[in-house]
Amino acid sequence: MKFENILADIDGFGRFQIMIIVISFIGRFTLPCHFMLNNFVAAVPSHHCDISSLDDGGFFSSLSQAERLIVSIPVQEDGTPASCQMFAEPQYHLLLNSSNIIEVPTVPCKNGWVYDNTTFKSTLTSQWDLVCDKRGKNKATATIFFVGVMFGAVTFGSLSDRFGRRIMLLVSYVSGMLFAIASAFSTSYLMFAVLRFFTGFCITGIVIVSAVLSVEWVDIKHRKLVGVIDSLSWTFGNTVFAAIAYFVNDWRWLILSVTSPLILAIITWRWMPESARWLIANGKLKEAQMYLKKCAKMNRTEDSIQTLNTETLATIVVTEKRDRTYSYLDLIRTPNIRKLALRTGVVWFCVATAFYGISFNLTGFGLNIYLTQFAYASIELPAKVGIYYLLDKIGRRPTEVGALLMTAACLGMNIVIPKDMSVVRTVVSVLGKGCSAASFGTIVLYSSELYPTVIRQNGMGYNSFMARLGVAVAPFILLLDEVWKELPQVVLFSVAVLGGIVARALPETRNRVEIK
Numbered sequence: 001m002k003f004e005n006i007l008a009d010i011d012g013f014g015r016f017q018i019m020i021i022v023i024s025f026i027g028r029f030t031l032p033c034h035f036m037l038n039n040f041v042a043a044v045p046s047h048h049c050d051i052s053s054l055d056d057g058g059f060f061s062s063l064s065q066a067e068r069l070i071v072s073i074p075v076q077e078d079g080t081p082a083s084c085q086m087f088a089e090p091q092y093h094l095l096l097n098s099s100n101i102i103e104v105p106t107v108p109c110k111n112g113w114v115y116d117n118t119t120f121k122s123t124l125t126s127q128w129d130l131v132c133d134k135r136g137k138n139k140a141t142a143t144i145f146f147v148g149v150m151f152g153a154v155t156f157g158s159l160s161d162r163f164g165r166r167i168m169l170l171v172s173y174v175s176g177m178l179f180a181i182a183s184a185f186s187t188s189y190l191m192f193a194v195l196r197f198f199t200g201f202c203i204t205g206i207v208i209v210s211a212v213l214s215v216e217w218v219d220i221k222h223r224k225l226v227g228v229i230d231s232l233s234w235t236f237g238n239t240v241f242a243a244i245a246y247f248v249n250d251w252r253w254l255i256l257s258v259t260s261p262l263i264l265a266i267i268t269w270r271w272m273p274e275s276a277r278w279l280i281a282n283g284k285l286k287e288a289q290m291y292l293k294k295c296a297k298m299n300r301t302e303d304s305i306q307t308l309n310t311e312t313l314a315t316i317v318v319t320e321k322r323d324r325t326y327s328y329l330d331l332i333r334t335p336n337i338r339k340l341a342l343r344t345g346v347v348w349f350c351v352a353t354a355f356y357g358i359s360f361n362l363t364g365f366g367l368n369i370y371l372t373q374f375a376y377a378s379i380e381l382p383a384k385v386g387i388y389y390l391l392d393k394i395g396r397r398p399t400e401v402g403a404l405l406m407t408a409a410c411l412g413m414n415i416v417i418p419k420d421m422s423v424v425r426t427v428v429s430v431l432g433k434g435c436s437a438a439s440f441g442t443i444v445l446y447s448s449e450l451y452p453t454v455i456r457q458n459g460m461g462y463n464s465f466m467a468r469l470g471v472a473v474a475p476f477i478l479l480l481d482e483v484w485k486e487l488p489q490v491v492l493f494s495v496a497v498l499g500g501i502v503a504r505a506l507p508e509t510r511n512r513v514e515i516k
Contacts, residue, residue, distance in 0.1 A: 003277050003316050004220060009307065010292060012219025014299030016273075020217055021226065023272050024210040025233045027173060027265035031207055032237035033244070033258035034180070034199065038142040038475070039362050039373065041251035042124045046116040047131055048073050049086035049109035060090055070094050074106055084109060084132035108132070119369075121250045128189045137189065139475040142360065144193050148200030150468035156205035157461055164282075165213045166274040172205025173269060177262040179203075184255040206265075216275040217295070224445060228388050231441050235384065238377035246370045285310040330455045331462055337452075341459065343502050344447050345466040347400070350499025351443050352470030354407050355436040357477055357492040358429060367426050375426070379434035387438045395510040396446040400503045403439035407432050408496035415489045439499070449509040 004012075051072040055061055060068065071090045073081040085106040115126040124130055130138035160168040179199040186192035211230060218226050241258065248254045273295070279288035292308045331341040359376060362369040390399045410432030417425050443463075451459035480487040 003280065006292065006308070006312075006316070007217075007219050009304040010296040010301045011299035012217075013222040014295075014301070016295040016298040017214075017218050017222075017226075019271065019298070020214055020273065021229060023265075023268045024214055024230070025236075026261065026268055027169070027206050027210055028230070028233045029237045029240075030176075030258055030261050030265075031203065032234045033241045034145075034203055036238060036241060036359060036373070037255065037258065038145070039360060039369070040120075040123075040245040041254055042130070042138050042141055043120055043369065044125045044131060044135075044138065045118075045120050045123065046080070047083055047113045047126075048081040049084075050111040050114050051086060053111050054086075054090050059092070067095060074104070082106075083113075086110070119249065123251050124189075124192070127251070130189070136476075136479060139479055141193060141196060142475040143472045145196045145200040146468055146472040148197040149204040150465060150472065152201035152204035153208055153464050153468065154461065155201070156208045160205075160209050160212065161278075164274055165209050165216075165278055166269075166272055168205060169209040169213070169272065170266070170269050172202055172209060173262055173266050176203035176206065177259055177266070180255060180259040180262075184252045184259075213272070213275055216277045217273070224388070224391075227445060228384060228441070231384050231444075232381070235377060235380040235437075238380070239374060242370050242374035242377060245373065280313050280316050285313045288313055326455050326458060328458050328462060331458060337455070340450060340506075341462060343505055344443075344450060344459070344463050346502045347404075347443055347499050347506070348447070348463040348466040349470040350495045350502070351404065351436070351439050352467035353474050353477070354404070354411070354492055354496040354499065355433075355440050356471045356474040357488070357495075358407075358411075358433045358436055360474055360478060361429070361488070367422055372426060372430075375430045376433045379430050380437040383434040383438040384441050387441050391442065391445065392510065395508050396442060396449070397503065397506055397508045400439060400442045400446055400506075401500050403435050403442060404496050404500035404503060406435040407439060408493050408500065410435060411489055411493040411496060415486050415493065436496075443503075446506070446509065450506065 048069070049072070051068060054068075054072050060071075063071070069081050071087070071092050071094050073086050076082050086109055088105045088107045091104055109132070112129055113126075113131060117126075120126070124141065125138055128134075128137075156168055156172060159171075176199060179195055179202055183192055183195035183199055186195060214226050214230060215223055244257055245254060248257045273291045274287065276288045276291050276295075279285070279291070289308055289310060292313075293305050296302055296305050296308065330337065332338045362372045362376075387399055387403075410428050413428050414425050414432075417428065419425075447463050448456060448460060477491050478488045480491060484490075
């Protein structure tokens, strides 16, 4: 007998499974907030050099603030004060002719910067002056977090296989919350960076473990639906995050605010069941029997309880026993699987890079970043609902290829659309975000169908690693605007096109019998 037969007898998608999905939804809410946190805690307010060192107590002190800026700081092409340079000496002649600045010597900021606190009360940028020559450190905080996520995914996946899903979910809740709270009280950049690494490392266990728990308790025909619901939890979290960030504009309080739902997640954890499938595979038949009976009772299929004896469950272990243990090395052992792993790895990297490259560029179009974040999040809803139907209508491969190429088209359009058309550029970017969200949702299901059952977990683990590598690279791609303003868009466009081309080489899996 197979586990699916027992699950069918006790209802594989009843009230018990809905309870698991709801509990998982609560815990997963904080994840998209932390993934997008850098857009706000590391935002760069308008700033200019602190010019107090030029005040000699004479004529300079009698000037208004606007006049002091004119004689102290060069003006950029858009008419705003330069962010990283100041005049070596006050240029009083500019009060008469502010355009006469030919060959006036400038120097880097001497005494730090003055920041505009209109939008943000405090950010990492203003806290530790992460601007100008330290701008890379600002972007690095996002990369450090996602490197933690990358290693955490591998670690928690292995630990949950060894010690169980339920206990590792609690470990992820508690440790992720503690490191996140500690990061909000950081007293230095180094301390914050280290704590963000461990926050990412621990918090990723939530999505890894909860996703497995949901799938292992749901029957096969409802797994696609559960996958879409899990994906929509990210959309919901991202949408609400825009409102939270609007009202909480201090970086320390914002971290605490988006972490606080984990308290509710820890409370509701007591009702989260262990995976019966994992318990049976590890010989814990009585505990598996207990949870299966709870499932049958909640789903009102008590008639099946008498069949849930340990003797029946013991036969499942024999049925599902494998002839050998499979590892990541099996992904390169045969030519066909090696080609498949290479192609899916490239597609996952491209999908993640394009998705997060767009998501991290909230300020690149000159509009309100809160509205942009809300629009970016909202567009995911129709995109993800749309692919739910397209996957079976036109197939997995055309959906993935089409979504990536449409993402590339939107990125390409924004390269040529004039800068002063900020509304148009934002609309195109939002459409690109929706297409990239569709490509992300598609590749998750598509990849799980491409790999044979015996190496599917290893294949998905490898793909997840490649995706997180893409996410870690995305913030540094945005730094390329120092070389050429449009270079980040060009790179992201090229990445999306590459992903579409490689995805075209993958086999179609629609209506195909599952590979064993």
